[in-house]
Amino acid sequence: MVHAKLFSFKDILDFPTPWGLRLSVSSLSSPNLATSYDLGSIGAVDGSLSYLYSSLPLETISKSAEIDLRDVVQGYRHLQELRRPDERRWWEVWRGGRRIDQRDTMLYGRMFLPRSSVEAMYVRRLSPTGQVKVFCVSDVRLKNGGTVLALYQRDVGKYSTELVYSTDEALAGIRGLYNFGPDPRKDNPLPNPSVERFYGRFSAGAELYYGAMNKSGGVSTGVRFTTLPAHNGIPLTTTLTINPLMGSLSATYAVKAGDSLALCSRFDFNVYSYESDLVVGCELWRRRRPTAPVTAEPSHSGNADAPQHHGGVGETAGILKARLNQNGSIGLLWEGRIKELLFCLGPRATSIIPHQPRESNVKTGSSFDLRRQGQPFRAIGVELQYSS
Amino acid sequence: MAFNFNWSPLTADSLFYARAKELLTTALNKSPKPPIIVDDILVNELNLGSIPPELEILEIGDLAEDRFRGIFKMCYSGDAFLTLKTRVQANPLNTYLSTKPSFTSPQPLAASSGLTIPLQITLSEIKLSAFIILVFSKQKGVTLVFRNDPLESLKVSSTFDSIPFVRDYLQNEIEGQLRLLLMEEVPAIIHRLSLRLWVPEYRAHGDEKENVMGALDGRGPIDPLVAPPQGAVDSSGNPVDMAGISPLSLDTISSDGQALFSQKNLLRLAALMDRQRSLSLFTPSIEGAVFRAWARASERGDAPGSNTPVTPTLSRTHSTVSSTSTIYTFPDASGSSNLPSRPYLMGLGSTTGLSMGSNRHSRAHTGRKKKTRVVNLRRGNISSDTKSVSEESTTSTTSSVPPSIKINETVSPPKILEEKDDGIVTPPRSPNSRVKFRDHQDGIDLGGSPPKSLSLTPARRTDSTRKVTDVGTQTPPELVLSKTGPSSISGAEKLRHPPFHLSHETHHPNSYLQEKPPPPSSSASSTFTTSPSLNLHYPTPLLQSLETTPVGILERALMMKMAGEIARRSQDEKSMENGFWAGSERDYPPPPAYESR
Numbered sequence: 001m002v003h004a005k006l007f008s009f010k011d012i013l014d015f016p017t018p019w020g021l022r023l024s025v026s027s028l029s030s031p032n033l034a035t036s037y038d039l040g041s042i043g044a045v046d047g048s049l050s051y052l053y054s055s056l057p058l059e060t061i062s063k064s065a066e067i068d069l070r071d072v073v074q075g076y077r078h079l080q081e082l083r084r085p086d087e088r089r090w091w092e093v094w095r096g097g098r099r100i101d102q103r104d105t106m107l108y109g110r111m112f113l114p115r116s117s118v119e120a121m122y123v124r125r126l127s128p129t130g131q132v133k134v135f136c137v138s139d140v141r142l143k144n145g146g147t148v149l150a151l152y153q154r155d156v157g158k159y160s161t162e163l164v165y166s167t168d169e170a171l172a173g174i175r176g177l178y179n180f181g182p183d184p185r186k187d188n189p190l191p192n193p194s195v196e197r198f199y200g201r202f203s204a205g206a207e208l209y210y211g212a213m214n215k216s217g218g219v220s221t222g223v224r225f226t227t228l229p230a231h232n233g234i235p236l237t238t239t240l241t242i243n244p245l246m247g248s249l250s251a252t253y254a255v256k257a258g259d260s261l262a263l264c265s266r267f268d269f270n271v272y273s274y275e276s277d278l279v280v281g282c283e284l285w286r287r288r289r290p291t292a293p294v295t296a297e298p299s300h301s302g303n304a305d306a307p308q309h310h311g312g313v314g315e316t317a318g319i320l321k322a323r324l325n326q327n328g329s330i331g332l333l334w335e336g337r338i339k340e341l342l343f344c345l346g347p348r349a350t351s352i353i354p355h356q357p358r359e360s361n362v363k364t365g366s367s368f369d370l371r372r373q374g375q376p377f378r379a380i381g382v383e384l385q386y387s388s
Numbered sequence: 389m390a391f392n393f394n395w396s397p398l399t400a401d402s403l404f405y406a407r408a409k410e411l412l413t414t415a416l417n418k419s420p421k422p423p424i425i426v427d428d429i430l431v432n433e434l435n436l437g438s439i440p441p442e443l444e445i446l447e448i449g450d451l452a453e454d455r456f457r458g459i460f461k462m463c464y465s466g467d468a469f470l471t472l473k474t475r476v477q478a479n480p481l482n483t484y485l486s487t488k489p490s491f492t493s494p495q496p497l498a499a500s501s502g503l504t505i506p507l508q509i510t511l512s513e514i515k516l517s518a519f520i521i522l523v524f525s526k527q528k529g530v531t532l533v534f535r536n537d538p539l540e541s542l543k544v545s546s547t548f549d550s551i552p553f554v555r556d557y558l559q560n561e562i563e564g565q566l567r568l569l570l571m572e573e574v575p576a577i578i579h580r581l582s583l584r585l586w587v588p589e590y591r592a593h594g595d596e597k598e599n600v601m602g603a604l605d606g607r608g609p610i611d612p613l614v615a616p617p618q619g620a621v622d623s624s625g626n627p628v629d630m631a632g633i634s635p636l637s638l639d640t641i642s643s644d645g646q647a648l649f650s651q652k653n654l655l656r657l658a659a660l661m662d663r664q665r666s667l668s669l670f671t672p673s674i675e676g677a678v679f680r681a682w683a684r685a686s687e688r689g690d691a692p693g694s695n696t697p698v699t700p701t702l703s704r705t706h707s708t709v710s711s712t713s714t715i716y717t718f719p720d721a722s723g724s725s726n727l728p729s730r731p732y733l734m735g736l737g738s739t740t741g742l743s744m745g746s747n748r749h750s751r752a753h754t755g756r757k758k759k760t761r762v763v764n765l766r767r768g769n770i771s772s773d774t775k776s777v778s779e780e781s782t783t784s785t786t787s788s789v790p791p792s793i794k795i796n797e798t799v800s801p802p803k804i805l806e807e808k809d810d811g812i813v814t815p816p817r818s819p820n821s822r823v824k825f826r827d828h829q830d831g832i833d834l835g836g837s838p839p840k841s842l843s844l845t846p847a848r849r850t851d852s853t854r855k856v857t858d859v860g861t862q863t864p865p866e867l868v869l870s871k872t873g874p875s876s877i878s879g880a881e882k883l884r885h886p887p888f889h890l891s892h893e894t895h896h897p898n899s900y901l902q903e904k905p906p907p908p909s910s911s912a913s914s915t916f917t918t919s920p921s922l923n924l925h926y927p928t929p930l931l932q933s934l935e936t937t938p939v940g941i942l943e944r945a946l947m948m949k950m951a952g953e954i955a956r957r958s959q960d961e962k963s964m965e966n967g968f969w970a971g972s973e974r975d976y977p978p979p980p981a982y983e984s985r
Contacts, residue, residue, distance in 0.1 A: 119491045135492045142489070149492040164494045169484055173494055207499050209481060215553070216480035218499030246479050246503040272503055 012075060012254065012264040013281040015321050015333055017346035018381030026387040031057035036387075050110035055102065064387045065340040069316040072342065073335050075283045076254060076262035078235060079201065079226050082157045082184040086128035115139070130154045143168075157184040169214050175207035200227035219245050247272035260285035281323035286336075288315045344383040409434050411580060415573040416472070422561060424483045426504050427475035439466035441516070454526035462538075464516040471510045478503040507547050509562065515540040516570075529582035532575050539567050 019042055026036035032054055039047040061067050093101035108121040117139035125131045131153050138146035144167070152163040157179075164173035180202045203224045210217040222241035227233070236255040242248070247270050254264035262283040269276045318336030333346040409431045416429040441464035450457035477483050481500045485493055518538030523531040544562050548554035 117489075119489075121491075137489045137492045139489065147488060147492045149494060151494075166492065166494055168488055168492075171484070171494065173496070173499075175497070205497070207496055209494070209496060209499055211480065211484065214480055214484070216484075218479065218481035218496060220496065220498035220501070222497060241498040241501075243498045243501045245499075246501055248498065248501040248503060250498060250501070268501075270501075270503055273505060275504065 012262060012283050012321065013252075013266055013279050013323055015281075015323070015331070017331055017333055018344050018383040020379075020381055022381070022383040024383070024385050026062075026385070028058060028062040028387070031059065034058070034062075044114065046112065046114045048110050048112045050108065053107040054104070055106070056104040062387050063340075064337070064342050064385060067342070067387075069319065069335070069337065069342075073319050075285075075319065075321075076235070076237075076256045076264075078229055079237075081228055081230070082179060082181075082201075084184045085155070085157055088128055091128060115141075117141075129156050164209070170212035171209060172212065173207060173209035175205065177203055177205035179203045198225075198227060198233070199231040200225055217245075219243065246270070260287055277326060279323055279325045281321065281331075284320040284322075285316055286318045286320070288317045340386060342385040342387075344385075345380065347380050405434055407581065407584075408577070411577045412470075415569065415577055416565075418573075419568065423486050424477050424561075425474055426477050426502075429472055429474045431470065432473045432508065433469070433471035435467075435469050437467035437469070439468075441466065446519070456522065456524040458522055459535075460520045460522060462516065462518050462520050464514065466514070467512075468514060469510060469512040471508060473506070473508050475504045476507045478505045505547070509544060509546045509558065511542055511544055511562065511566070513541070513543040515542065524582075526586055529579050529586055532578050534571055534575075537567055538570050539563065542566065 020040055022038065022040040024036060024038040026034060028034045034052040034054075036050045036052075037047065038050070039045065060071075091101055092099055104125045106121070106123040108119075108123075110119040112118070117137065120134075120136040120138075122134040123131060133151040133153065135149040135151075136146060147166060147168045149164070149166045151165075154161050159176060159178045161174065161176040164175070165171070203226075204222070205224075206219070206221040208217070208219050220241055220243040222239060224237065224239040226237040227235045229235075234255055234257065236253070238253045239251070241250045248268065249271065250266060250268045252264065252266040254262065256262045264281045264283075266279045266281075267276070268278075318334060321331075321333040321335075323331040331346070333344065335342070335344045337343070412431045412434065413429065416431070421429070441462050444461040444463075446459040446461055448456075448458040479500060479502055481496065482502045485496075485500050516538045517540050519535040521533045521535060525531075542563065544555075544559045546555065546558050548558065
């Protein structure tokens, strides 16, 4: 569990809008191997080829016609109860007096064609509580031709830690998250949500980085409170992160106001420069009537667990995400499914090609600008996905 | 020679700083900025200071009224300063992450949150030491190039002076940027500034770009000069490559065409060229054109001793021989008024004209020898001409011809015409036209004008396209004035002429005495006896060139024909003028006949 992800609200506030026309075809040819081809056009045509291998068979639904949108579109995230980590001995497999169990491994590689850069990822589960991740990028435009980021993650439920090392600037970092409350490793009495007004979990985390090459560092701390599924009110999450070095302060508040609506807001303030920012985002789910999917029912018969989760509500037909910041820039994203294609549609404000479309877009965060009269947005990005 | 560099007037112009700031701001923001700078760089304050840089002239490759090329050594340690304002990202982690691929980003939570800080940087105590190549042309403005890295040291003081790490970083970063700026941007800025200053079309175009574009749409093909000129040539006669120019003028292509040549003047120049091929006496005056001859003459008024331009080579050869007599007196002042321009002979004229002065002039102008150092032996004709000329000159020298007579040929043509001369007029053609002219002039002038002017004027007439009456009535002294023109020789001509001079100098002894048989009696006698007039000398070079140099068949045939005609005419003339000149010969020994080509 990367605590950073738990704190951020990228999926509601900083969602990336698609860029140009992008088409990706992927297939899970065997439970262990998946391939994906990606073709995009932003002025020039580019594309990528990616492969994924997992020693642990992937049993998920991969067909884009059948996949549940909830699994591919991330929105408000419900945190689950902490789970007790597996015992080491549970993983042991013996045959003929010898251990034959192996650690699960995942390999992933992606090659971008015209710019000839390669991404690779290696993940290996070392123990029930620890895993190693290695990320590599090889690109001639980078300073040393590429970078490697290595992560060691340890999660015992009650707390989790992460060690980071990046070859760039020899950046080393450590980050941790501590969950207050009962320790999942011990036997606890079953929670009684009705007793507390807010049944949830309170967590605190911190991170520390130091770049040996440029002799610079970074620190931040954060606290979070989130309700757990057993909470019988409206689910909500609130966080506060502080960067004491840079004097920045960020507070978020997210609430799942209904079954198909989530709202989120974030307020940033810097005590040194007095810069501030306010972002408001929402996420709207469109559902099909439960009676409507009668025709679609047969196709879903194979996987009973997809509709079961929100059986009464109906199948998700699409998600609309919107955000607005104080500069008046609006971001819109519509994700849904047409026939067997998953699509993702969003307007764009600028036609300047950024270095990393997704990331930089997250930074600028503007999809189109209300203040630009007459031409609020210039282009619409479309992303189509098909998988079998 | 002295250069006057005005440092303070630059700063006196209130608009100068505004313009410079504006240009500097755009230049600073043009190149991709380091990721630590998150805002535009604004030039807050700019002061050139009161201490001018020290300039040392290392070499001057080209010098004229409207063009200059030289190499300087510049040292500067003045009190100029520059204040920049921008905003920087104070969080190194943020900077670091923004330049890295997101895939390998450690994705910190808030440790990379940005903190932008307004930053004010003052650059002062700038020490520069550079070798500068400076090329100035009225048409193309100033081009300045640093041959080495000019920046020696500078002091960067900023908001973060108290933090050594940041200070060092800024110092390094800014020095790097400034080096880039000096090497790449400053030349561009200076070029644009100079274009605004000297090229009115450029300025006007900049102001009314929209109008021009509109006019383009509306008029279309009616005004051909709005579009880039099709056969445009540059100063050396080579076709102008529009693609090559466009980066220079930083404007649209169509504007280039306009900026390069004034539309009005182009038309007039074309008319001027046409006059030369016809008998029309009308010479269009070109507004805004400064003929070198004029400028030179006026200049001369200030310093009479040194201004008569003399080509050292010629003057030397002749001065020794011609010490006997300088017959024409050349008042400096009178020349300033109006000088006829004779494009065709100009090439020759420049050299001869230079020599026209008395010996003292030659000495005064030895400095100019540099100019002629560049030798271009491109054309075969030149060599033949020079040979013939050298022979001629030998004849003239032997006959103790004062160099002054050569003056007749000195011409001050409008510079653009000269340029065209190079490219357009082919060797075989020029004699032809001249012959025609001469014919015509002989018919007209010979009868009416006094002998001296007679002999001289035809030569001028043939060449000159302007103010025939002037020329015709001009007395020798006035001719001298016309010869003052040489100072304004264009670069192209300078290139062309040097070989002529040099060869003249070197061949002089040999060609006549040893290698060459004496010129055909007819032509030689004609040159010798007839007079200083150019027309008469004309045939000889042609004949000789025929004999000596290999030419194309066509050219040869043409020249043969012409030479025959010329020989016949010269004979006629000789017979006609002999009586006339018999008396004056003593006074005016025949000058060597020079061929521009």
